[in-house]
Amino acid sequence: EVQLVESGGGVARPGGSLRLSCAASGFAFDDYGMTWVRRVPGKGLQWISSINSNGDTTTYADSVKGRFIISRDDAKNSLYLQMNSLRAEDTAFYYCARGRANIEGGWFDPWGQGTQVSVSS
């Protein structure tokens, strides 16, 4: 069974950091690009960042560029999101999702169950 399981969410102070992890199983992890998407309370889905299958190309939404870093460890079948300089507006439910290898176009399937991040003083 193809499965993605996120962890690492929690409460952080403004300006603080959190590191999210996404453990993948049931498929050849290094054949796929991976993506982080968040759902902000009362709002919709927002794409955050993607990394290609080789790990040598990354893209970020303007809202997190320079603060968040996406990475992957194919030996551990894991995806990561290092979140620095957190802001209140980063409060959301964060999902990892499997995508196209070259991260230009394509859809996301499957998605993990998500992890909650709350930024508050």
Added chain:
Amino acid sequence: QSVLTQPPSVSGAPGQKITMSCTGSRSNIGADYDVHWYQQFPGTAPKLLIYGDDNRPSGVPDRFSGSKSGTSASLAITGLQAEDEADYYCQAYDTSLRGYVFGSGTKVTVL
């Protein structure tokens, strides 16, 4: 503010057909990037509903269909059922932003 525009809500009676739009621009839908649709119930992860404009993954009922024309796309649900009450999102790639974009989401209510 989402790059792709969807109506906030659509409603219909059981058995009816409803449609929802997803309007983009020349840098995403109009750039010939495929449109994909997701269904999300409260407290659960989004689920892929339509991929590549008009394709259904295995297990998705044929009551759901997608289409695309120009800079817009549509999702139709025929034979609406109570279990279809959910939020629906469209998604594409944007060549100007060099990233993915989602619609603002449409909440479907079954009357």
